Amino acid sequence: xxxxxxxxxxxxxxxxxxxxxxxxxxxxxxxxxxxxxxxxxxxxxxxxxxxxxxxxxxxxxxxxxxxxxxxxxxxxxxxxxxxxxxxxxxxxxxxxxxxxxxxxxxxxxxxxxxxxxxxxxxxxxxxxxxxxxxxxxxxxxxxxxxxxxxxxxxxxxxxxxxxxxxxxxxxxxxxxxxxxxxxxxxxxxxxxxxxxxxxxxxxxxxxxxxxx
Amino acid sequence: xxxxxxxxxxxxxxxxxxxxxxxxxxxxxxxxxxxxxxxxxxxxxxxxxxxxxxxxxxxxxxxxxxxxxxxxxxxxxxxxxxxxxxxxxxxxxxxxxxxxxxxxxxxxxxxxxxxxx
Numbered sequence: 001x002x003x004x005x006x007x008x009x010x011x012x013x014x015x016x017x018x019x020x021x022x023x024x025x026x027x028x029x030x031x032x033x034x035x036x037x038x039x040x041x042x043x044x045x046x047x048x049x050x051x052x053x054x055x056x057x058x059x060x061x062x063x064x065x066x067x068x069x070x071x072x073x074x075x076x077x078x079x080x081x082x083x084x085x086x087x088x089x090x091x092x093x094x095x096x097x098x099x100x101x102x103x104x105x106x107x108x109x110x111x112x113x114x115x116x117x118x119x120x121x122x123x124x125x126x127x128x129x130x131x132x133x134x135x136x137x138x139x140x141x142x143x144x145x146x147x148x149x150x151x152x153x154x155x156x157x158x159x160x161x162x163x164x165x166x167x168x169x170x171x172x173x174x175x176x177x178x179x180x181x182x183x184x185x186x187x188x189x190x191x192x193x194x195x196x197x198x199x200x201x202x203x204x205x206x207x208x209x210x211x212x
Numbered sequence: 213x214x215x216x217x218x219x220x221x222x223x224x225x226x227x228x229x230x231x232x233x234x235x236x237x238x239x240x241x242x243x244x245x246x247x248x249x250x251x252x253x254x255x256x257x258x259x260x261x262x263x264x265x266x267x268x269x270x271x272x273x274x275x276x277x278x279x280x281x282x283x284x285x286x287x288x289x290x291x292x293x294x295x296x297x298x299x300x301x302x303x304x305x306x307x308x309x310x311x312x313x314x315x316x317x318x319x320x321x322x323x324x325x326x327x328x329x
Binding site: 066067068069070072073076102103104108111112114115179 | 324
């Protein structure tokens with residue numbers, strides 16, 4: 001291969017690898033084997049208990065399938081744009097609920113969770129997929145024809161939110177990447193920078209309240 | 213002969229790019245992406261999926277170029293003998309290619325549209 005062709009090929013390869021996230025340092029993220037998940041049963045435990053125990057913190061709930069490429073992109077961007085930039089002491093808790101929407105299995109969870117670059121995130125596996133059906137009603141995912149299953153969805157809960165009913169409470173803010181749901185002001189398409197700004201604003205208001 | 217190569221080249225390019233558009237369109241709901249490409253490859257596919265419409269436009273432009281080659285009027289330069297070329301088979305090839313490309317391009321948007329039903 002001529003030298004004039006090698007340089008563009010190397011450039012294209014480096015762009016492709018960095019887009020895929022292969023430029024991350026190995027020590028920047030925990031290994032896939034470091035991730036453990038809890039089974040999410042019919043009573044939504046232990047998510048419900050964790051959620052209420054962390055009252056006072058900003059809580060983020062991500063509903064994803066572990067093999068959905070769009071969800072993986074969302075997880076990677078959340079890791080890059082938000083979670084890896086938060087201080088370790090930031091009052092933010094992350095819960096990721098994995099659902100088998102397009103065929104994801106429990107064994108797919110660790111590599112997907114590694115994209116978050118946040119070992120403190122709590123992971124849950126809901127093999128029945130009932131949690132997504134429940135959340136569809138909580139989030140009012142009605143597209144005018146049918147209820148849209150809740151996945152590829154990214155939620156922010158304020159510090160005061162309490163899960164005291166049968167179903168989870170409504171979030172303060174949500175974003176999604178679902179084709180079956182209109183992208184409106186009520187159901188905005190996922191934009192990691194907007195999502196991160198909302199989280200930072202909520203954390204800052206929490207800090208101000210604490211200092212008063 | 214030269215036109216035949218050009219028509220086949222742009223038609224083949226359009227078919228290959230429409231297949232890429234199909235992969236972009238299907239990637240976000242396709243269970244095969246992680247199994248086939250790994251997490252990094254699926255992630256790359258998802259990041260590139262935003263270029264689907266641009267790729268579809270390029271396939272249509274390539275088809276336009278192919279039709280132009282297949283249907284343009286050829287005149288022999290003075291002193292040259294008439295160009296004898298099988299234009300009919302060339303035109304059949306571009307029409308078949310166009311049919312394939314348009315079908316694949318439409319199919320690439322079906323996953324998105326089917327989500328509404």
